[in-house]
Amino acid sequence: xxxxxxxxxxxxxxxxxxxxxxxxxxxxxxxxxxxxxxxxxxxxxxxxxxxxxxxxxxxxxxxxxxxxxxxxxxxxxxxxxxxxxxxxxxxxxxxxxxxxxxxxxxxxxxxxxxxxxxxxxxxxxxxxxxxxxxxxxxxxxxxxxxxxxxxxxxxxxxxxxxxxxxxxxxxxxxxxxxxxxxxxxxxxxxxxxxxxxxxxxxxxxxxxxxxxxxxxxxxxxxxxxxxxxxxxxxxxxxxxxxxxxxxxxxxxxxxxxxxxxxxxxxxxxx
Amino acid sequence: xxxxxxxxxxxxxxxxxxxxxxxxxxxxxxxxxxxxxxxxxxxxxxxxxxxxxxxxxxxxxxxxxxxxxxxx
Amino acid sequence: xxxxxxxxxxxxxxxxxxxxxxxxxxxxxxxxxxxxxxxxxxxxxxxxxxxxxxxxxxxxxxxxxxxxxxxxxxxxxxxxxxxxxxxxxxxxxxxxxxxxxxxxxxxxxxxxxxxxxxxxxxxxxxxxxxxxxxxxxxxxxxxxxxxxxxxxxxxxxxxxxxxxxxxxxxxxxxxxxxxxxxxxxxxxxxxxxxxxxxxxxxxxxxxxxxxxxxxxxxxxxxxxxxxxxxxxxxxxxxxxxxxxxxxxxxxxxxxxxxxxxxxxxxxxxxxxxxxxxxxxxxxxxxxxxxxxxxxxxxxxxxxxxxxxxxxxxxxxxxxxxxxxxxxxxxxxxxxxxxxxxxxxxxxxxxxxxxxxxxxxxxxxxxxxxxxxxxxxxxxxxx
Numbered sequence: 168x169x170x171x172x173x174x175x176x177x178x179x180x181x182x183x184x185x186x187x188x189x190x191x192x193x194x195x196x197x198x199x200x201x202x203x204x205x206x207x208x209x210x211x212x213x214x215x216x217x218x219x220x221x222x223x224x225x226x227x228x229x230x231x232x233x234x235x236x237x238x239x240x241x242x243x244x245x246x247x248x249x250x251x252x253x254x255x256x257x258x259x260x261x262x263x264x265x266x267x268x269x270x271x272x273x274x275x276x277x278x279x280x281x282x283x284x285x286x287x288x289x290x291x292x293x294x295x296x297x298x299x300x301x302x303x304x305x306x307x308x309x310x311x312x313x314x315x316x317x318x319x320x321x322x323x324x325x326x327x328x329x330x331x332x333x334x335x336x337x338x339x340x341x342x343x344x345x346x347x348x349x350x351x352x353x354x355x356x357x358x359x360x361x362x363x364x365x366x367x368x369x370x371x372x373x374x375x376x377x378x379x380x381x382x383x384x385x386x387x388x389x390x391x392x393x394x395x396x397x398x399x400x401x402x403x404x405x406x407x408x409x410x411x412x413x414x415x416x417x418x419x420x421x422x423x424x425x426x427x428x429x430x431x432x433x434x435x436x437x
Numbered sequence: 438x439x440x441x442x443x444x445x446x447x448x449x450x451x452x453x454x455x456x457x458x459x460x461x462x463x464x465x466x467x468x469x470x471x472x473x474x475x476x477x478x479x480x481x482x483x484x485x486x487x488x489x490x491x492x493x494x495x496x497x498x499x500x501x502x503x504x505x506x507x508x509x
Numbered sequence: 510x511x512x513x514x515x516x517x518x519x520x521x522x523x524x525x526x527x528x529x530x531x532x533x534x535x536x537x538x539x540x541x542x543x544x545x546x547x548x549x550x551x552x553x554x555x556x557x558x559x560x561x562x563x564x565x566x567x568x569x570x571x572x573x574x575x576x577x578x579x580x581x582x583x584x585x586x587x588x589x590x591x592x593x594x595x596x597x598x599x600x601x602x603x604x605x606x607x608x609x610x611x612x613x614x615x616x617x618x619x620x621x622x623x624x625x626x627x628x629x630x631x632x633x634x635x636x637x638x639x640x641x642x643x644x645x646x647x648x649x650x651x652x653x654x655x656x657x658x659x660x661x662x663x664x665x666x667x668x669x670x671x672x673x674x675x676x677x678x679x680x681x682x683x684x685x686x687x688x689x690x691x692x693x694x695x696x697x698x699x700x701x702x703x704x705x706x707x708x709x710x711x712x713x714x715x716x717x718x719x720x721x722x723x724x725x726x727x728x729x730x731x732x733x734x735x736x737x738x739x740x741x742x743x744x745x746x747x748x749x750x751x752x753x754x755x756x757x758x759x760x761x762x763x764x765x766x767x768x769x770x771x772x773x774x775x776x777x778x779x780x781x782x783x784x785x786x787x788x789x790x791x792x793x794x795x796x797x798x799x800x801x802x803x804x805x806x807x808x809x810x811x812x813x814x815x816x817x818x819x820x821x822x823x824x825x826x827x828x829x830x831x832x833x834x835x836x837x838x839x840x841x842x843x844x845x846x847x848x849x850x851x852x853x854x855x856x857x858x859x860x861x862x863x864x865x866x867x868x869x870x871x872x873x874x875x876x877x878x879x880x881x882x883x884x885x886x887x888x889x890x891x
Contacts, residue, residue: 170497170500171497174497178748179452179496179497180451180452180454180496180498181496183495183496184454185454185455185456185495186454186456186457186458186495187495188495189495190494190495190496190497191458191493191494191495193495193497194492194493194494194495194497195492197497198492207735208731208732208733208735209731211730211731213576223737224737224739224748224749227735228735229730229731229735229736230735230736230737230738231576231579231730231737231738232737232738232739232740232741232749233572233602233740234572234598234599234602234740237568237569237572237599240564240568240569240570240572240573240576241572241573241575241576242576243536243562243564243569243572243573243576244534244536244572244573244574244575244576244577244578244579244580244584245576245577245579245580245730246576247534247560247562247573247577248534248560248576248577248578248579248580248581248582248730249580249581249729249730249731251731252580252730252731269565269566269569270565270569273564273565273569339493340462340493342489342492342493343492346492368456379456379457379461380456380457380458380495381456381457381458381460381461381462384458384461384462384493385461423555423560423562426555427555427558427560429555430552430554430555430556431555431556431557431558433556
């Protein structure tokens with residue numbers, strides 16, 4: 168199916184700013200789904216609130232646009248309701264890791280099968296450019312006019328520590344890697360996290376003098392390196408890209424199915 | 438396998454927001470922004486059909502159509 | 510002893526009612542005095558193929574049941590005051606998106622941490638207005654286990670009929686006390702099933718277009734119709750809209766579908782109301798004491814009556830106005846600072862004859878308390 172079959176064309180052009188990284192994530196996600204040959208009826212997309220979370224309205228799946236930070240909790244109910252569904256949960260950095268932080272670590276801990284996509288543009292874009300837990304020390308934002316004193320999460324480490332069994336990081340520059348990560352994340356039977364370093368040229372970019380959207384993507388090209396690569400060894404300050412965790416552990420819904428088997432057996436006795 | 442040959446760039450102008458990403462990262466500098474800040478194909482003959490413009494477009498506004506390979 | 514008789518806590522009676530109604534997904538978080546509901550369901554649900562999950566907090570619990578309801582399940586969560594406060598935003602989401610679900614609040618002393626193991630009826634107004642924005646809500650209650658069972662079934666029925674969350678306001682006394690419950694036979698209480706759309710695959714399905722009878726057919730997520738659900742104001746396809754006509758229409762619809770059907774949703778019991786000179790209005794465990802007063806004083810010639818409300822919201826204003834016409838004194842008996850009292854005073858033609866008989870110290874209001882307050886009002890002293 169061509170890419171346009173996956174979008175709700177009547178709503179295009181979409182609401183994102185020129186050069187917004189979210190559009191690139193959407194583009195890559197569609198291609199990953201197309202490459203996997205998934206049926207549109209088996210996909211449920213659950214998003215929260217923010218520019219990132221508007222992605223669900225533009226895609227032709229079962230789409231659930233929920234409340235700020237709680238997408239993973241809604242998604243848990245959907246997944247347990249019909250475990251055969253393919254659940255994709257795109258969220259912004261603030262939505263997933265500030266207000267949604269608790270639900271993030273618990274969904275990871277449960278290893279419930281769904282794909283969390285952290286569209287990390289290091290800002291709260293929809294509300295006009297406030298700092299997020301991913302903005303980073305020393306950056307400027309509308310609520311950090313004297314520079315941010317908060318240090319950022321390392322999303323890969325956080326996901327891994329919480330128990331996610333598939334953890335990847337990529338950027339909006341590295342589109343082929345992004346498509347590949349999405350494919351593997353969706354196929355992975357467990358809690359998958361893909362962090363996409365993305366750009367908000369309108370707020371984060373302008374406030375922090377990072378140039379155009381293309382400049383910000385070039386920044387990701389120049390400041391990241393594949394995991395364990397020579398480039399990284401030469402410059403330890405670079406951010407690693409790639410698949411950090413990919414392991415097979417019991418998935419939550421399947422484990423609960425076993426509970427049902429045992430409970431049914433018990434119920435029959437006497 | 439023969440190298441893919443460009444048929445055309447299909448551009449949905451109403452969706453293009455002139456962000457310049459495709460222009461900036463085209464390895465062969467095929468694309469430019471026109472006076473209305475919409476992408477246009479300046480040097481189609483240089484296109485190597487890498488499709489990075491299509492993949493990196495935030496607006497799904499550009500598609501690289503390649504010639505179907507002949508039977509001969 | 511027949512095998513359909515139980516001697517159980519009210520919380521367990523609620524569980525039995527929910528299972529009878531077809532509950533097959535529960536997400537919750539422990540909080541006194543509701544925890545037994547979660548515990549029983551964690552044991553019972555998987556026995557019939559249903560699912561239970563203890564989420565990380567009450568917010569997640571409310572969100573999870575909404576997600577599961579969209580996939581076609583009958584869903585419930587249970588909590589108490591502090592948890593109910595946490596659930597308000599998601600409750601508003603379920604109201605806005607018209608997703609059926611049942612929320613049990615086994616009330617305890619509040620505000621804040623309050624009295625975890627003591628009774629109050631302090632969440633009545635919160636059930637009505639806890640979530641932000643104009644909205645309508647259905648809230649039911651019961652005073653004994655047989656009614657807890659029946660009203661829980663009713664909650665599921667109303668949730669499906671009106672495509673709305675329904676709140677069950679129980680309390681620590683009925684929740685924790687043990688009492689006899691006779692389990693109805695299968696089919697004895699009618700059940701309302703999920704109304705699913707008959708629109709075939711490939712044909713445009715509108716999740717928010719009411720039928721002629723006012724009902725909104727649903728389509729399970731994962732089924733043949735792909736649509737959008739959002740908490741933003743939306744059109745009948747579920748897509749965000751801030752068009753003034755759409756906004757006005759949707760808000761009116763959300764209010765009217767429940768408030769215009771207050772008569773159909775009103776549930777109550779009446780005891781010696783017809784000729785009552787003193788009318789007690791009560792609900793929940795307070796009504797047990799109020800009923801005792803009526804049953805105790807009637808044989809002594811006092812014309813006391815009791816209107817026991819089982820539907821608190823939408824408030825049965827017409828019913829209350831009518832019943833309060835003839836009595837000389839109306840006393841609202843409740844364990845809060847006068848939450849239903851306010852609603853009664855607004856409803857009646859002569860609010861100056863409406864009084865509050867309350868108790869707010871964590872103890873169940875007793876028949877003696879009620880009698881003493883009545884005697885003071887009547888000028889007789891205790």
